[in-house]
Amino acid sequence: MCHGFIGSLENFHTWGPAFGHHRRVLIPDLPGCGETAAGDPPFTVSTHAEFLHAFAQRLGLEEHDVGGICLGATVALEYASRFHDKISRLVLHTPIYSPHTLRPAFKRQVAAFTAGPVFWCVDRLRRNRTVSDLYKRFLVEGPGVDPYDAQVNFDNQQRADGRAARQWLRDGISRDYREFLKGWRKPALVVVAADDRTVDVNAIRNLRDLMPQAEIRVIASAGHGWTPTLIAAQVEAISAFLKT
Numbered sequence: 001m002c003h004g005f006i007g008s009l010e011n012f013h014t015w016g017p018a019f020g021h022h023r024r025v026l027i028p029d030l031p032g033c034g035e036t037a038a039g040d041p042p043f044t045v046s047t048h049a050e051f052l053h054a055f056a057q058r059l060g061l062e063e064h065d066v067g068g069i070c071l072g073a074t075v076a077l078e079y080a081s082r083f084h085d086k087i088s089r090l091v092l093h094t095p096i097y098s099p100h101t102l103r104p105a106f107k108r109q110v111a112a113f114t115a116g117p118v119f120w121c122v123d124r125l126r127r128n129r130t131v132s133d134l135y136k137r138f139l140v141e142g143p144g145v146d147p148y149d150a151q152v153n154f155d156n157q158q159r160a161d162g163r164a165a166r167q168w169l170r171d172g173i174s175r176d177y178r179e180f181l182k183g184w185r186k187p188a189l190v191v192v193a194a195d196d197r198t199v200d201v202n203a204i205r206n207l208r209d210l211m212p213q214a215e216i217r218v219i220a221s222a223g224h225g226w227t228p229t230l231i232a233a234q235v236e237a238i239s240a241f242l243k244t
Contacts, residue, residue, distance in 0.1 A: 001027045001091075002052065002072030002079075005169060006160035008034030010152045011069070011226075018235045023065075023242055028055050030075065032164025034156065043164035044171040049078040056086070065242070067091030067189075070198070071169065077177040080184075089187035091238055094199055094224070097207070098176045106198045109139065110173060114166050123162040129154055140197055141225025149226040181210045188214040189241040191234055193222035215241060 003011050009027040019025050030048050032038035052075065056064070065088050068076030073095035080087045096102060102110075113122045125131045132154060137143065188211055192204040207214055217237045222230035 001025065002030065002048075002066075002068030002075045003027065003033065004068075004070035004072045004094075005172075006033055006156055006165050007069070007072065007153070008156045010034070010156065011149070013148075013152070014231055014235060015238070018239055019242060026055075026059070026061075028052065030072070030168075032161035032168070034159065038161035038164040041163070041167065043161075043167040045074050045078045045168070045175055048075045048168065049082060052079045053083060062086070063088050065089050065091065067093065067238075068095070069093040071096060071172045073097070074172045074175055074177075077180065078175070081177065081180045084184075087186070089189075089241075090184065091189050091191075091241065093191045093234065094193070094196060095190060095204070095207075096173060096175075096199065097181060098178050098203075099174060101199050101203045102173060103198060103200055106140075107173070110169060114170050119162075119166055123166075126157050126162075132157060136225065142195065142197065142223035142227075143225075144227040144229075145225035146228055146231060149231070178210060181207065184211055185213065187241075187244075189217065189238065190214055191217045191219065191237055193219045193224060193230055195221070195223040197224050 001012060003009060008029045012027050016025050029036040031051055032043060063086055066076045066080055067090065068074070070093065073092045076090065076092065077095065077097060080090060112118060190204060190207055192199065192201055194201060201218060205216060205218065208216055219230055219233040222233065
């Protein structure tokens with residue numbers, strides 16, 4: 001599994017126990033996130049996918065599933081597009097599979113906040129809990145986020161490498177995997193919250209046009225933030241998919 005933007009394996013604290021009895025769950029911290037040092041640039045989707053491949057090779061993995069959340073789903077897609085013979089199935093949570101997936105307002109936010117001098121101000125402000133919580137509450141996540149997950153997210157923000165995060169984000173939202181998904185015929189699960197503020201949920205639903213075999217789960221009464229409702233529903237959806 002690939003965590004989302006400036007996330008870490010700690011984001012999956014409810015997933016490991018839920019999936020562990022029928023899957024071996026492997027969650028590396030991507031470069032510049034969690035406990036993994038950024039290393040040398042570039043910090044792109046491609047280099048993150050190469051990191052994932054090296055991780056899988058080091059563990060001697062044969063055929064395996066791969067999944068990701070949000071910008072991590074973009075890394076999973078890049079990885080699967082390169083090493084598709086090794087992949088059994090895809091699990092994509094709020095996938096940014098094309099620039100057309102993003103809501104225009106969120107795309108403008110990314111463009112503004114990652115631009116030159118503005119980014120360095122944002123990079124400092126991300127360490128202020130009050131500013132961070134207000135931004136997420138009103139522009140990204142919405143209300144009702146689980147307090148433990150909110151703390152995990154803030155801790156992840158604190159230790160993330162700003163340079164690596166900026167480059168990964170700018171590169172990730174420019175990638176287009178529609179042609180790859182059109183040719184994907186193995187099982188796939190796509191999960192998205194009905195009220196997500198970052199992606200166009202209809203664009204996620206339209207993945208059925210590219211992948212008729214895919215299972216698309218739209219979780220009602222949930223947004224981008226991990227509320228108890230979303231956590232329970234996403235665990236149920238992914239567990240059921242992995243058991244089949």
